[in-house]
Amino acid sequence: MTAIHVPEVKVAAIQLQPVLGDVNTNLLMCEKLADEAAAKGAKWIILPEFFTTGMGFDERIASTALPLAGKASTLLITLAKRHHAFVGGSFLCRDSDGHVRNAFLLASPEGVILGRHDKDLPTMWENCYYVGGEDDGIIHTPDMTVGSALCWEFMRSQTAHRVREKVDMIIGGSCWWSVPSWYPKSLTSKWETENAKTALESVRSFATLVGSPVVHASHCGPIECPLPWMPLRYRGYYEAGAMIVDQEGSVLAIRNRHDGPGVVVATVEPGRHQPKRDIPDQYWLYKRGQLPAFSWMFQRLHGKRWYAKHMAGEKSG
Template identity: 40%
Template sequence: MTSEKKTVRAAAIQVEARVADIPWNIEHASRLVDEAVAQGAEIVALPEFFTTCIIYDERVFASSLPPENPALDMLKEKARRHRIHVGGSYLEMRNGDVYNTYVLVEPDGTVHRHDKDLPTMVENAFYVGGRDNGLMQTSLGPVGAAVCWETVRTQTVKRLRGQVALLMTGSHWWSEPGWKWFRNYWRGLHEGNGRLMARTPGTFAALVGAPLLHAGHASVIEGRMLVLPGTRLTLPMRTQLMGETQVIDGQGNLLARRRYQEGAGVAVADIALGAAAPRAEMPDAFWIPRLGPMLSFQWHHQNAAGKAAYRWAKRTGRLKVWEGMRNAQSADERL
């Protein structure tokens, strides 16, 4: 990598996606990519799970896509038409398992993939972890992909630190479950969670040493929460997705921001591509921030409950490609 850095206009997109409504979500994302391009963006980041929000809802078991799919087609079309780099993640089924796959598409149609390493909590019900390092060799230079809680783990920093010209990140970051009892406690948890989400992109960029695009969700979603691992016992929940769509420079400084209260839209700023000297010291721990006892408990409890649900869904045939995808493939075969 040369010391000379190219300045480009970049955009991170905040969506208000819906649970299991893949056609609507793709069209919603498409319109927002066009909005970013209209503001001059040459690099555009969509969030994690831009094709469906994730909550325990059995419709999500049938919301994965094959490697060639309408979401990827949309990204390819935008990349080629507007001569941009554009990326985001969705559930992708390959060889009988589902992955949280971040794809980055170049203007010439080249596709790079990264599978999130560890599902977060209830996400374990819908996909398994990947094994690649998230390092993509592109025409922009080396790009690092990291999805949601990958950005709060030191193992991600170790894979990418000092090696990338740009970080493409996105999240689908829950808040508290919306229960009416102990409201003051949940309000405090919501506020603390918001502070953690707000500082994560800048902290991660400073640790890795690269400019960063972080795309987020701003929807309020309703569904269920798994209660007891190995069972389908659930409680109803309603949660706010925490947004914090940000553009960050290579030193970890905030350049543009969109909070969840602002809804869907774009955050746009000029960034200088290229690796920077990491500004922050990496903690000698698994997590970058200190997680409180409730988040730590939820991590272990919901991981176990989600993994059991994934095994059940796979065993019973519920884990499958989106019905609309299969219908389209059947129509093609009839032609």
């Protein structure tokens, strides 16, 4: 293919330490971090997945879904106009059909929502709070075309296929939690080492599958909540990894979980380049590990029932 190049641009990825289910506090922290990114010259500012709430199995989250034209989109528009930048992030969005979706919105410097991507499949206990989407995740701006991917969408070959060689930049984020430190700790510690590696590698290597740079926002900090259908409690942390990656898969900027909340900024050259790697002929691009694989199936079954009882048809928060 012939490479399509777009003038280089300074981009920023936000790393948020959320207060679980506290929309107003999280919005204030997002605003502060976005202002910091703009002060560093960023003209693209990406907030993490679930930037209004964080994510865990916590009943408080059930009341936090916002309407499309609510506090979350208002913040994106306000920041975009204030800093003459493109600003995007995802949140639990209550649509007019009564269903909630994990919606990534991108606002333009003119204060217009240019496009939306709904995450295709909820992950684990996320099934309690929203249903999946079916769009291609491609958003057109005056200067380039971008693709959106959220968390475990970076793990699936279908995501790479929908944006490969079709976009000039990938924007999105994650809310990826750790493997809890249960007994035997020698085993769960090994699983967590693999989990943390996958959280970072799935984003870094995604650029090599699609041929475009990636701007990936994230969460950090501790998280504690009940576990679905189990007497145990989950105690862990968000894996973090706000990062910016070029089309070759080289990490230009990264913030790990020990760095805490903050901003990473780098200059990228958007464009459509020949991908370095072919997309594997398999559903999952990376091994999920035994506990995440089990949780994917078990919590999906629980979540769909919980959603039908607690979320479907409710009014927005």
